[in-house]
Amino acid sequence: MRIILIGDDNLVYFLSKKFVAEKHQVTIINCDPVTARKFSHQIKATVIIGDGTHPTILKEAEAEKADLILALTAHDEDNLVACQIAQQHYGVPRTIALVHDPAHQQFFEQMRISVAFSATQILANLIKKRADFEDITNFFAVDRGQIGVTEVILNEDSPAVEKSLQNLDLPAGALIACIIRQGQAFVPRGWSHLEVGDRLILISQPENYDQLLEVLTGKVE
Amino acid sequence: MKKSLYIAVIGCGRLGSILASNFSKQGHKVVVIDQDNSTFNHLSEEFSGFPITGNTAEMNVLQAAKLDKAQVAIAVTGKDNLNIMVSQLAKTVFKVPIVLTRILDPAREEISQKLGLTTITTTKISAVAFLKTLQEQLNINS
Incomplete structure (x- = not known):
């Protein structure tokens, strides 16, 4: 052109x-x-x-x-x-x-x-979006954005708090890879419960990202 | 011009201030906009219109000047492009029935007219006046 x-x-x-x-x-x-x-x-x-x-x-x-x-x-x-x-x-x-x-x-x-x-x-x-989702940090994307790695901190408004992972309606292409609680990191299992202040490391495909965030934060981007 | 009109003069330089002062003297309701409020000193003492300080390119400023109520808008800032944009805004967004646009650079006259604007190319008019006056002087002296 x-x-x-x-x-x-x-x-x-x-x-x-x-x-x-x-x-x-x-x-x-x-x-x-x-x-x-x-x-x-x-x-x-x-x-x-x-x-x-x-x-x-x-x-x-x-x-x-x-x-x-x-x-x-x-x-x-x-x-x-x-x-x-x-x-x-x-x-x-x-x-x-x-x-x-x-x-x-x-x-x-x-x-x-x-x-x-x-x-x-x-x-x-952008700033408004950032402000609404200040507990979310996008780390990096793998293989030209086919998979994204994100951190979310659960606050008291999160609908996922007090629930076990198996009771969350997580979308198929998304995974809670790690929970960091009081400085200790562990890989969760289905029965692991979520608590306020948990830092979750998420791995997801872009098309499932919004749904995953909604399950964890209750907010729709 | 017997009926009283609401006239917006955009730009209060030498030309804008003369026009605004005249309209005001003729009994029209006049609003004059300029981003530099010291230009309002150019207005005559009889001027009884409303001066508004603000960037004439800005939508909020034109709204504050109630451009939507104006029957006439005259764009006479020192910048051709600004006059062209403000005139188009006045016509299409604020639906001002009569809009006049001052153009300084004759090269922009044609495109402005293509855009549907009524232009007054002051440089060209001055040139014609100069040539005409010169001719008259030469005729007197010959």
Whole structure:
């Protein structure tokens, strides 16, 4: 694919590197000459110095041949207009805009931007999720995420407390591999009871993960 | 303009302040928005509208200005893209019936019109005025 990225920061840098690694043809438009020079040394991409929201600069970037444009500047208005010019003037089929004011997201999509994503919104959701599930730590994923290893600490609200494992409705692709209680770790058996404050090491397939967490915490993610 | 209108002037620079002052003097209800409240000093002493300090790109600010109640919105900030975005917001989200957009860079005029905006390209208008006045002066001197 031919991809145009507009912006000056790390997001543009890392995304461009990723696209280049995936063999896409990348053009970056930067308004700061110092950043542009830096990018041109670090990334195998065409780097153009200029205002990426300007029709002339987009022409220089051969927008009419592009399959995708990503507008990732710090200003919503610049991201919107860059995508609109690319779409209406140069017929770029897919446009992606970064939105800072979450309230603009819907409006951008109403303006036929293919995807408008709000980093603020995404972060806020992540933080909220973290806060809701602060007793859960994801350790690592094995073999490209086919199996995940997670730690959950049982609190007093957990519906699993005082129950034995055999009485829990654990999903098939999930396992309580280890219980850590008062600093002692042991591998549980079917008759093992769970207590408040237990740290459970879980092994599960991703499709069973949510159900497993629900059984242990009573919360639905 | 006999009937009193609710007019939102977005951007209180040199142009915005003249427009807002004039509308207010004509008896219209005027709200003027700018993120820099020192720009409100440009408004004339007779100005009796409401100044609102805030980022004009921000949805909350436009809501606070009751843009949904406005019959006219005029986007005259110093940034073309901002004027283009705010004008589209005014039209599509707040359903303002009349929206005028100031454009500085003539290269952005065509695309703005393609987007359905009513534009006033002030640079182009000044250029025409200069050429016309120069011609008149030359005619007088010849």
